[in-house]
Amino acid sequence: MMRATRDYLTFLWRCGRIAFVGDWRYYAWMGGLTVFCLLGLHAYCIQFVHGLIVTGMSDEVSWGVYIANFTFLVGVAAAAVMMVIPVYIYDNEELHDLVIFGELLAVAAIIMCLAFVTVDLGRPDRFWHLIPGIGQLNFPRSMLSWDVIVLNGYLLLNVHICGYLLYSRYQNRKPSKWFYIPFVFVAIVWAVSIHTVTAFLYVGLGGRPFWNSSIVGPRFLASAFSAGPSIIILALQIIRRVTHYHITDKALLTLRSIVQVSMIINVFLLFNEVFKEFYSGLHVASSTYLFLGLDGHHALVPWIWTAVVFNLVSMFLLILPLTRSLKWLDLACVLCIVGIWIEKGMGLVIPGFIPTPLGALIEYTPSLNETLVCLGIWAFGLLCYTIFLRMSVPILQGRLSKANEHLPEPDAAADPATAPVPH
Amino acid sequence: MGRRNFLRSSAAFAGLGALAASLSPLRELGDYSSVDEFMQKYYKEMTPDDMAKVITRIENDVQRQYGIRPHVRDLKPMDGAEFVYCLNLTRCIGCRKCVHACVNENNQSRNPEIQYIRVLKLPHGSMDIDKADHEYNPESVPEKGFFYMPVQCQQCHNPPCVKVCPVHATWQEKDGITVIDYDWCIGCRYCEAACPYWARRFNFTKPEIPKERLNPNMSYLGNRPRKQGVMEKCHFCIQRTRVGRYPACLEVCPVGARKFGNILDPDSEVSYILREKRIFIQLKEEMGTNPRFFYYFEK
Ligand code: SF4
Ligand code: SF4
Numbered sequence: 001m002m003r004a005t006r007d008y009l010t011f012l013w014r015c016g017r018i019a020f021v022g023d024w025r026y027y028a029w030m031g032g033l034t035v036f037c038l039l040g041l042h043a044y045c046i047q048f049v050h051g052l053i054v055t056g057m058s059d060e061v062s063w064g065v066y067i068a069n070f071t072f073l074v075g076v077a078a079a080a081v082m083m084v085i086p087v088y089i090y091d092n093e094e095l096h097d098l099v100i101f102g103e104l105l106a107v108a109a110i111i112m113c114l115a116f117v118t119v120d121l122g123r124p125d126r127f128w129h130l131i132p133g134i135g136q137l138n139f140p141r142s143m144l145s146w147d148v149i150v151l152n153g154y155l156l157l158n159v160h161i162c163g164y165l166l167y168s169r170y171q172n173r174k175p176s177k178w179f180y181i182p183f184v185f186v187a188i189v190w191a192v193s194i195h196t197v198t199a200f201l202y203v204g205l206g207g208r209p210f211w212n213s214s215i216v217g218p219r220f221l222a223s224a225f226s227a228g229p230s231i232i233i234l235a236l237q238i239i240r241r242v243t244h245y246h247i248t249d250k251a252l253l254t255l256r257s258i259v260q261v262s263m264i265i266n267v268f269l270l271f272n273e274v275f276k277e278f279y280s281g282l283h284v285a286s287s288t289y290l291f292l293g294l295d296g297h298h299a300l301v302p303w304i305w306t307a308v309v310f311n312l313v314s315m316f317l318l319i320l321p322l323t324r325s326l327k328w329l330d331l332a333c334v335l336c337i338v339g340i341w342i343e344k345g346m347g348l349v350i351p352g353f354i355p356t357p358l359g360a361l362i363e364y365t366p367s368l369n370e371t372l373v374c375l376g377i378w379a380f381g382l383l384c385y386t387i388f389l390r391m392s393v394p395i396l397q398g399r400l401s402k403a404n405e406h407l408p409e410p411d412a413a414a415d416p417a418t419a420p421v422p423h
Numbered sequence: 424m425g426r427r428n429f430l431r432s433s434a435a436f437a438g439l440g441a442l443a444a445s446l447s448p449l450r451e452l453g454d455y456s457s458v459d460e461f462m463q464k465y466y467k468e469m470t471p472d473d474m475a476k477v478i479t480r481i482e483n484d485v486q487r488q489y490g491i492r493p494h495v496r497d498l499k500p501m502d503g504a505e506f507v508y509c510l511n512l513t514r515c516i517g518c519r520k521c522v523h524a525c526v527n528e529n530n531q532s533r534n535p536e537i538q539y540i541r542v543l544k545l546p547h548g549s550m551d552i553d554k555a556d557h558e559y560n561p562e563s564v565p566e567k568g569f570f571y572m573p574v575q576c577q578q579c580h581n582p583p584c585v586k587v588c589p590v591h592a593t594w595q596e597k598d599g600i601t602v603i604d605y606d607w608c609i610g611c612r613y614c615e616a617a618c619p620y621w622a623r624r625f626n627f628t629k630p631e632i633p634k635e636r637l638n639p640n641m642s643y644l645g646n647r648p649r650k651q652g653v654m655e656k657c658h659f660c661i662q663r664t665r666v667g668r669y670p671a672c673l674e675v676c677p678v679g680a681r682k683f684g685n686i687l688d689p690d691s692e693v694s695y696i697l698r699e700k701r702i703f704i705q706l707k708e709e710m711g712t713n714p715r716f717f718y719y720f721e722k
Contacts, residue, residue, distance in 0.1 A: 038441050039445070041446070045446055045448040048452075050628055050629075057627070059615065060621075062615045062625060063616060117611075122609070126607070129607060136590050138590060141587075144589035206583060206712075207707075207710060357552075358555060359553040359555045360621075
């Protein structure tokens with residue numbers, strides 16, 4: 001027992017240490033992210049003191065970019081696990097080790113989600129009112145309480161799976177199936193649940209016809225399964241370039257087919273929704289505002305059309321064999337990520353509030369302070385993901401393991417992180 | 424000390440300095456919250472003793488801030504009472520006197536301005552809320568060709584705001600009034616998104632009330648001053664109606680468009696109206712919220 005604890009602590013210590021060593025590019029990247037984190041923290045402190053008045057939100061548009069980013073990132077977190085399905089259900093060997101990168105992305109995304117909800121609270125000091133037992137969690141009636149539970153549960157699940165697999169690899173032991181396979185399957189179902197519950201957060205509000213539509217849930221999933229794997233495709237190529245970790249093109253192309261199918265479904269569902277809204281002519285005020293502008297207010301029109309064009313171009317690129325070449329695939333992925341970020345964020349959350357239930361047309365633009373907080377959280381998420389990768393890549397490559405515990409730690413200059421590793 | 428170590432410690436110092444600078448706005452935090460307030464129990468779990476202490480704390484806080492000793496009570500619903508509001512659309516002239524009486528009675532923030540009642544100006548013959556004018560400001564009211572519809576919390580039988588609150592900070596009381604525990608609300612604004620009548624208001628910053636305007640007759644679930652970051656809304660003037668008085672908006676109405684009373688009492692005016700009028704409506708009836716606020720028409 002003592003020994004196991006000691007080993008585990010050594011493992012954590014060494015992982016922690018390695019996060020602080022790298023070459024100059026690593027320091028520059030981490031330093032840059034830290035600057036943004038601190039700018040965000042500063043902006044948040046201002047908000048904490050003066051209240052949400054420093055944002056662009058109002059009683060009319062009472063949720064803004066915080067909740068928009070939250071919604072997008074829940075999708076990213078959910079989709080990261082979609083790589084798991086081909087591996088464990090279809091035994092796709094190409095993706096096997098890459099699953100860890102996907103799940104680590106899920107962990108980073110959930111951390112960002114939790115940060116975005118926290119900065120949106122008017123009284124963050126009272127967060128403990130949400131903790132079952134000492135607080136008053138309104139479960140199961142409030143969808144927000146479901147979200148609190150599924151998000152935290154999902155975080156724990158993924159931390160457990162990644163942590164366990166990495167620690168086994170570190171010790172050079174074969175992971176015992178019983179310790180993670182059941183969790184992997186739970187995580188797959190759970191991934192669908194986090195996104196469905198987040199969709200229900202909106203769908204459940206009868207007073208907001210723009211959200212109160214049963215297609216929102218499926219649309220959330222389709223868009224998440226396009227944007228999530230797209231992010232992973234880009235992340236894997238960056239990992240491959242800076243660490244020489246071996247990632248095959250075939251693995252990337254497998255992910256491409258996931259994005260391809262989801263993107264087609266996503267565009268199809270979007271089309272369905274647009275048709276229903278405009279052809280029936282019922283409750284169209286919000287959609288009209290979003291797509292065409294209403295009574296001289298059209299702040300969101302350029303955004304949504306950018307999103308539509310990006311989505312369409314991305315879909316066509318993905319259908320064409322052209323995107324078997326990585327250059328084009330990357331372009332399609334970037335378009336897909338930006339398009340969906342706009343559509344899920346600005347395009348879904350904001351128009352739900354415009355016009356208000358009493359018919360007032362008040363627009364919303366995020367303030368500078370609010371934007372800095374968002375940038376800070378994104379920087380923090382990227383920082384976390386970079387650190388996770390910095391720890392896990394050497395472990396997967398076998399360079400950081402129990403066997404070399406007693407050798408001197410690699411120092412920055414001598415660190416082979418960027419040197420090719422034979423495989 | 425080697426060069427590397429020197430670089431490391433300078434980086435660490437610079438980092439700490441930057442962190443301190445980022446946190447510097449917190450110096451202006453002032454009276455954000457006290458330990459007692461932070462630890463305060465949920466309203467429904469407080470014993471009478473707990474409540475007495477909380478009330479003293481609130482009275483002290485108000486005195487410190489406004490220099491006036493208020494009289495704060497925790498008024499419970501009366502037995503055999505369920506309140507209902509009836510508003511006569513034929514009579515309402517859109518003068519907004521109710522809006523301001525409400526602000527004065529209920530200690531709403533004057534800067535930024537928070538108002539519980541929103542009066543809509545609608546074109547003759549239409550109930551389409553999307554056509555409403557919220558900002559009308561003519562020389563004199565009423566204007567020809569329009570009618571006016573004041574909207575405030577409808578005190579729904581099935582309140583969506585209560586359903587969605589993740590921490591039970593808002594609930595419906597026995598007398599039909601939906602209340603908010605301002606010391607329990609976490610400020611997520613989910614209820615504000617859920618309310619189909621746009622009745623809820625959020626304190627986006629620290630509310631400001633001029634000392635001389637403070638109404639010292641207060642109740643815990645009603646008009647005591649709120650803090651930054653919490654939700655509030657119309658509560659049928661709980662501090663008045665639970666001791667048998669009329670709401671402030673009713674008393675001020677110059678044309679007698681507003682009627683309030685106990686629906687469980689067959690002799691009350693509201694019972695009479697809902698029994699005898701051929702037409703009365705609930706706003707957005709199709710929502711299934713079943714408001715306790717009725718609009719009717721009568722010369
Ligand atoms: S009108 Fe709005 S705030 Fe009032 S009880 Fe109904 S849902 Fe709640
Ligand atoms: S803002 Fe307050 S009252 Fe409204 S849902 Fe959130 S915690 Fe509940």
